[in-house]
Structures are given as C-alpha cells and as structure tokens.
Amino acid sequence: MNHQLFPAARSTNHRTPGETTTVSTPTREDVETLVLSSLEELGAESDALNPTATFEDLDVDSLDLAELSQIVEEQYGVKLQGEDVAKLRTVEDAVNLITERAAQ
Amino acid sequence: MSPKDTSWPPTRPEDGCALVTGGSGAIGAATVKALAADGWPVVVHYGRGAERAQAVVAAVEQAGGTAVAVAADLADPAAPEQLLADAVAALGPVRVLVNNAGITRDNLAMQLTDDEWQSVIDVDLTAAFRLIRPALKTMIRARWGRIVNVSSVIGLKTNPGQANYAAAKAGLLGLTRSVAAEVARRNVTVNAVAPGFVESEMTEGILEGLVDHIPARRAGRPEEVAATIRFLASPEASYVTGSTLVVDGGLGA
Numbered sequence: 001m002n003h004q005l006f007p008a009a010r011s012t013n014h015r016t017p018g019e020t021t022t023v024s025t026p027t028r029e030d031v032e033t034l035v036l037s038s039l040e041e042l043g044a045e046s047d048a049l050n051p052t053a054t055f056e057d058l059d060v061d062s063l064d065l066a067e068l069s070q071i072v073e074e075q076y077g078v079k080l081q082g083e084d085v086a087k088l089r090t091v092e093d094a095v096n097l098i099t100e101r102a103a104q
Numbered sequence: 105m106s107p108k109d110t111s112w113p114p115t116r117p118e119d120g121c122a123l124v125t126g127g128s129g130a131i132g133a134a135t136v137k138a139l140a141a142d143g144w145p146v147v148v149h150y151g152r153g154a155e156r157a158q159a160v161v162a163a164v165e166q167a168g169g170t171a172v173a174v175a176a177d178l179a180d181p182a183a184p185e186q187l188l189a190d191a192v193a194a195l196g197p198v199r200v201l202v203n204n205a206g207i208t209r210d211n212l213a214m215q216l217t218d219d220e221w222q223s224v225i226d227v228d229l230t231a232a233f234r235l236i237r238p239a240l241k242t243m244i245r246a247r248w249g250r251i252v253n254v255s256s257v258i259g260l261k262t263n264p265g266q267a268n269y270a271a272a273k274a275g276l277l278g279l280t281r282s283v284a285a286e287v288a289r290r291n292v293t294v295n296a297v298a299p300g301f302v303e304s305e306m307t308e309g310i311l312e313g314l315v316d317h318i319p320a321r322r323a324g325r326p327e328e329v330a331a332t333i334r335f336l337a338s339p340e341a342s343y344v345t346g347s348t349l350v351v352d353g354g355l356g357a
Contacts, residue, residue, distance in 0.1 A: 063244075063286060070241050 026076055028099045035095050038071045039064070051092040058091075068094070076102045114339040117248050121145040121195035122337065123188070125178065125235070126205030128153035130304035131254065133160045134330035135202055139337060140169035144200060147191040148173045151205065170195070178205055179226045184234035197246065200337045201239045203232035203276070204254040206269075208306060213267040221268045228272035233279060236294075240287060249292035250337040253280050254329075257300045257352050273298075277348055284346030293345035295336045299329045300352025320353030 026034075032051065040046050044058040055065065065088065069080040078101045088094050122139045126132040127148035133156070136146045146164065148171050150157035157173035164171035172194045176187040191198050206228045209220040232253055243249025258266055259273030277296050284294035301307055301314050302324040311323045332349045335341055350356055 063290070067244055067290075070245060 026099070026102050028095065031076075031099045031102065032091075032095045034071070034075060035068065035091060035098065038068050039091065042067060049091070051095065052090055054090050055088065065094075072098055078102050114342045116339040117197075117199050117246060120197040120199035120246075121147055121191060122200035122202065123147040123149065123191045123198045123235075123239075124202040124204055125149040125187075125231070126151070126254075127173070128156035128160060129204070129306075130326040131299065131302060131329045132202075132204045133163075134326035135204060135333050136160050136171060137164060137167070138327070138330040138334040139200060139202075140164040140167065140171055142334060142338065143169075144337075145170035145172075145195040147171070147195055147198075149178075149187055149191075149205065150175055151177060178231035179223060181230075181234070184231050185238050188235055188238050192242075197242050198239050199243070199246070199248060200250045200252075201235060202252045202254065202333055202337070203235060205231065206254065206256075206272075206306075208266065208269050210265045210269070212265055216267060224268040225272050225275075228269065229275045229279070232276060236279070236283060240283070240292065243292045244287055244290040247291045249287070249290075250341070251280075251283070251292070251294040252333050252336045253277075253294070253296045254333070255280075255296045255298045255348065257298050257350065257356055260298055260348075260350070261356060280348070281346045288345050291342065293336070293341060295341075295344060295346070296348040297329060297332050297336070298348050298350045298352070300324055300350070300355040302326055302329055302351075318353045318355050319357060322353065324351060324353055 036049050039049060039058065039060060042060065042064045044060055048058055065085045069085055072078050072080060078098060084097060088097065122144040124132050124136050124139065124146060127136045128150040136148050140146050148157050148160050150173060154175065161171040161173050174187060174190050174194065176183045178184060188198060207224055209224050211220055236251060253276045255276045256273040258270045259277055263270060280294050280296040287294065301311055301318065304326060307323065315321060315323060329351050332351050336344060336349065
C-alpha cells in the first residue's frame with residue numbers, strides 16, 4: 001500500500017460518528033455500495049470508481065483507508081486492523097474482506 | 105468542512121467538548137478555565153486530586169461554564185480509552201484534547217529503576233498516545249479537531265536527574281509532529297507546548313535557585329501556558345500544526 005499522503009480529499013462530509021450500530025449481516029452488494037460511496041466522499045473521482053480500480057489509481061491513501069475502516073466499523077461493527085487494510089489493493093479486495101468479516 | 109476551505113474566520117463544531125488530562129494541576133486547571141471561557145464544555149480528568157478537580161469544576165460553573173470531573177489512572181493501559189468514552193458520554197464528542205497529565209520520578213540515570221523509568225513513560229507519553237488514537241477517529245470524521253500535547257523545556261534541553269521525564273517529553277514532541285502530518289488534511293491540528301519553569305506543585309521548592317537563569321527573571325504563571333493552549337485549540341489556529349510553542353520566559357532563547 002502506498003503510504004504517501006496525496007493531495008487533499010475533496011470531501012464535504014460534515015457527519016460525525018454516532019454509536020456503532022450493528023445491523024443484520026450486509027450483503028456483498030450493500031458493502032460495495034458503502035465502499036464506493038465512502039470512497040467518493042473521501043475524494044475519489046466518481047468516473048474512476050469501479051470494483052477493479054486500484055487505490056493507487058484512485059489516489060486513495062493510507063489515511064483514506066483508515067477512515068474507510070472507521071466508516072465500516074460504525075456501519076457494520078466490523079473492526080479492520082492496520083495489517084488487514086495494508087493488504088488491500090483494489091476496491092474489490094476491500095469489499096471482499098469487509099463482506100467476509102461482517103459474516104463472521 | 106473541506107480541507108481546502110480557508111474561509112475566515114474559521115468555525116468550530118457547535119457540539120462536543122474539550123478533554124484536559126491532569127486538569128486538577130496548576131497548568132491543567134488554568135487550561136480548563138481558559139477553554140471553558142471560550143465556550144467549551146470541559147471534561148476535567150484527574151488522577152488523585154479529586155477535591156482539586158471538583159474545585160476546578162466549581163470555578164468553571166461559577167463563571168457560567170460547564171465542566172465535569174472524571175477520574176482515571178492513566179498508567180493503566182485500558183484507562184485512556186475508557187476516559188475518552190466517559191468524556192463522550194458526559195459531554196459529547198471530544199473536539200479538543202489536551203494531553204497535560206504528567207508525573208516525575210527523578211533520579212540519576214545510573215540509579216533510575218525500571219519502575220521509575222516505565223511509570224513516567226506510561227503516564228507522560230504512552231497515555232497521550234492511547235488517548236490520541238481513539239480521539240482521532242472522531243476528529244477526522246468530523247473534519248475538525250485540536251490536539252495539544254503539553255511537553256516541557258526538559259524535552260528540548262537537558263536536566264540531570266530526569267532522563268525518564270526528558271525522554272517522555274521529547275517523545276511527545278515526536279508524536280506531535282508525526283500525527284500532525286498524518287491528519288493535517290482532515291483539518292485536525294496537533295501541536296505541543298513546552299513550558300519552562302512554571303509555578304506548580306511539580307516545581308514547588310525548586311524555583312528559587314532557577315529564576316536567575318531565566319531571562320524573564322521569574323517563573324511562568326500557569327495562565328500563561330494555558331493562554332497558548334487556548335490559542336492552539338482555537339479555530340483561528342487552523343494553519344498551525346506539528347509545531348512546538350515554547351513558553352519559558354526566554355530560558356531556551
């Protein structure tokens with residue numbers, strides 16, 4: 001994973017995290033929707049966003065992925081550790097990992 | 105708020121609170137009062153000084169502010185995260201975190217015990233990290249946060265007999281710079297203040313011989329340190345991050 005800090009994300013999100021809410025197990029489609037919308041919120045170009053896109057191509061860096069982990073934890077109660085996230089290369093990798101963890 | 109939003113004057117979240125560790129000590133109490141005067145509800149952490157912490161809360165309330173005292177033994181590895189959770193439960197998301205709690209266990213390095221070393225590192229450095237880690241999660245999501253670590257001139261200069269304290273306080277400066285660079289583009293700032301010799305319990309009885317070495321020819325007031333923390337916690341300090349503000353009457357000049 002690329003640890004270089006890329007130029008600022010263009011997020012306009014004002015949300016603050018609330019209580020972690022554990023909902024019923026999300027489907028893969030749910031996870032993909034959340035991941036794609038979160039990455040867009042974090043500044044990834046919507047035109048470039050697709051499951052096979054790499055985080056490097058999307059200019060998504062380690063801080064963005066740490067924040068994505070936070071969103072996933074708030075949404076599904078799934079905790080992703082740094083070493084989990086470090087292995088992720090594509091959007092699909094993230095969707096697969098989160099779906100798998102949420103089902104456990 | 106977008107990281108590129110440079111509108112002026114900058115704003116701050118309307119909800120949430122400030123958390124000051126070691127809020128019952130001299131610098132901590134002055135900081136609590138300064139932040140409360142800026143309109144922050146403040147969580148006053150204390151280790152042992154329950155009565156002093158309650159007195160600080162009473163002073164804030166008398167001035168029309170809001171404060172609550174929360175006890176935690178920061179040497180306990182689980183305590184910092186629990187303290188943060190208690191603060192959130194009491195007064196909402198922590199928008200301003202002031203890592204001020206500190207202890208000293210002085211001894212010459214060759215006589216310093218493992219316990220004396222570790223206890224100072226645990227409280228003065230590791231607890232700050234253990235508070236910063238969970239606090240950042242909320243701050244980066246909110247696109248707003250202020251972290252101020254209270255270091256010391258001892259983290260910059262020398263003081264024989266304080267290898268543990270100097271290591272912890274210098275460590276805080278490295279921690280400050282590294283975390284500042286990580287989260288700057290989320291509008292979260294991380295800074296340090298390095299007080300010199302300030303009138304407090306920690307310096308009681310040792311100031312007399314030291315004053316002659318201070319260009320200002322006096323010890324600092326806790327309020328003078330609190331004023332710098334207040335600035336670093338303010339919305340207007342939005343472009344100050346990774347810095348160390350030395351408050352020492354010219355001692356290190």
